[in-house]
Amino acid sequence: MIVWMGVYDQRSKGKITKSISDLPGIHSSYMDLKEGTLVVMGDVDPVELVRNLRKKWGKAKLTLYVPYDALKEAKIAEAKQKREEIEREALYRYNREIRDIFNDKEEQGCVIC
Structure with a gap:
């Protein structure tokens, strides 16, 4: 509510x-x-909230009230957490190109002493 x-x-x-x-x-x-x-946000009575604010502050006007649904908020938070986890996993599994440097000038070969 606002x-x-x-x-x-x-x-x-x-x-x-x-x-x-x-x-x-x-x-x-x-x-x-x-x-x-x-x-x-929460399960608070809007009339009680506005009455409390008017008593302590003097002016308060309820402009928008949408009923709070805790299950809906929990589902949204869970979906956001899953999405972040998938993004982190994708970054973790990122395959970087590994380059081996091969130098043929100093060939050791087989040495028998």
Whole structure:
């Protein structure tokens, strides 16, 4: 969900993230200072989140709400991890050309003493 906060500085960002950190169900949060929005991911009630932010900050407006699906997020993370593993394996199996340098000028041959 995305909550518009109208916050554009680091000090206020710290206060807001500290105020929402104690809410249960938040998996991750991100504050976009350019747009002044707070992006929250997790199983948290949007009404409770906005009420808490309005109580502590004064202005908060819910702009976008998409239900959080933990299984979907886990599948996406697993697919990303598999893709990275395949890329690492491909780099590991990269066949480099091995060149042997053969010098025929100093031929040792068979020496019987």
